[in-house]
Amino acid sequence: MSIGLYIHVPFCASKCAYCDFYSRVRRDQLPDYHAALKREISGWKEKGVKADTLFFGGGTPSLLTPEQIDELIVLCREVFSLEGEITMEANPDTVTPESLRGYRAAGVNRLSFGVQSAIDSELKLLGRKHTFADAERAVYAARDAGFDNLTLDLMLGIPEQTADSLQMTLERIMSLRPEHLSCYLLKIEEGTVFYKRQMGSLCADEDTTADFYLAVCDHLKKLGYRHYEISNFALPGYESRHNLKYWRCEDYLGFGPAAHSCFGGRRFYHPADLAAYISGSAPVDDGPSGSAEEKLMLALRLEEGAGPLPGYDWEALRKRCAPYLKAGLMTEKDDRLSFTEEGFLLSNSLLAEIL
Ligand code: SF4
Numbered sequence: 001m002s003i004g005l006y007i008h009v010p011f012c013a014s015k016c017a018y019c020d021f022y023s024r025v026r027r028d029q030l031p032d033y034h035a036a037l038k039r040e041i042s043g044w045k046e047k048g049v050k051a052d053t054l055f056f057g058g059g060t061p062s063l064l065t066p067e068q069i070d071e072l073i074v075l076c077r078e079v080f081s082l083e084g085e086i087t088m089e090a091n092p093d094t095v096t097p098e099s100l101r102g103y104r105a106a107g108v109n110r111l112s113f114g115v116q117s118a119i120d121s122e123l124k125l126l127g128r129k130h131t132f133a134d135a136e137r138a139v140y141a142a143r144d145a146g147f148d149n150l151t152l153d154l155m156l157g158i159p160e161q162t163a164d165s166l167q168m169t170l171e172r173i174m175s176l177r178p179e180h181l182s183c184y185l186l187k188i189e190e191g192t193v194f195y196k197r198q199m200g201s202l203c204a205d206e207d208t209t210a211d212f213y214l215a216v217c218d219h220l221k222k223l224g225y226r227h228y229e230i231s232n233f234a235l236p237g238y239e240s241r242h243n244l245k246y247w248r249c250e251d252y253l254g255f256g257p258a259a260h261s262c263f264g265g266r267r268f269y270h271p272a273d274l275a276a277y278i279s280g281s282a283p284v285d286d287g288p289s290g291s292a293e294e295k296l297m298l299a300l301r302l303e304e305g306a307g308p309l310p311g312y313d314w315e316a317l318r319k320r321c322a323p324y325l326k327a328g329l330m331t332e333k334d335d336r337l338s339f340t341e342e343g344f345l346l347s348n349s350l351l352a353e354i355l
Helices: 030-042 066-080 097-106 120-126 132-144 163-174 206-222 241-247 274-278 292-299 314-326 341-345 347-354
Strands: 003-009 051-058 085-090 110-116 150-156 180-185 226-229 232-234 252-255 260-263 266-269 284-288 330-333 336-339
Touching (some): 003 066, 003 260, 030 252, 030 274, 051 066, 051 241, 066 097, 085 241, 110 132, 132 150, 150 163, 150 206, 163 206, 206 226, 206 341, 241 252, 241 292, 314 330, 314 347, 336 341, 341 347
Parallel strands (some): 003 051, 051 085, 085 110, 110 150, 150 180
Antiparallel strands (some): 180 232, 226 232, 252 260, 260 266, 266 284
């Protein structure tokens, strides 16, 4: 079976106030990082591993030039016979019509823009450098460059977000007709500027944020999007093939600092340390992958849910789920269990109960 490839780009033009992803603003080590990536990918030559998805995530992959992206894609085609979905995350303020044409020519066929909100004051509070007009321009330029598969990120629970501002964001973002939308709840992580400034006090409470989430689900369903994963919505046929590999517990290899892999029954990762990565440090083992609990936990993130697994006591699981089925937080169909949208909202605590 073909695997997925992930490349982590640990650079950003500036640091957003809520972000705890591994990225740095100084870019003097970018050429060395690029060379280290190529070395690591080349190490998989002649191992007979094939890939059908590649995802450039970060960080801000659009800080790499089209030529640098092209070199990596060419190498992945050579090493992994890569063919299929090639996604690149981009920030609306780091792309131009020329760079977008370059990425498309290099083989990127799916773009992910971190739009987050259509309200400029909310974007400013988040520490984003773009305005919504920048995002619109980036989307139009991407369409002109030939991208027919776009995914946009939307954030819920932003400081000062209200039901009205969310409705406006939804209408404006959906007028861009993305094929796919990811919708994340803001979580204030320790170590971020938001944490230090105690920005949680400006965010809607849990119940209101839950209402925001259900309002988004409702709005997107009416527009014909399938809510195929807790945080992801797609027009039919535009589900993220790469991310589906994560949720279906299939193999993928991650390159770059802070990138994780799941391959050949093991999980391993590169620590979030750019200097160590450049010096060629080996990935760290993170134990076996593919236990029944892990598979169930991931599968239950999906609308398609989970079915019986060999060696796992399915009947006992069904019994543990019975109260949640009764409460409308789960459904059972064709011997598959899945969460409803209300269930998705509580999935962390429900998973702890049932698994
Ligand atoms: S652009 Fe993305 S990765 Fe970079 S700081 Fe902002 S949220 Fe984090």
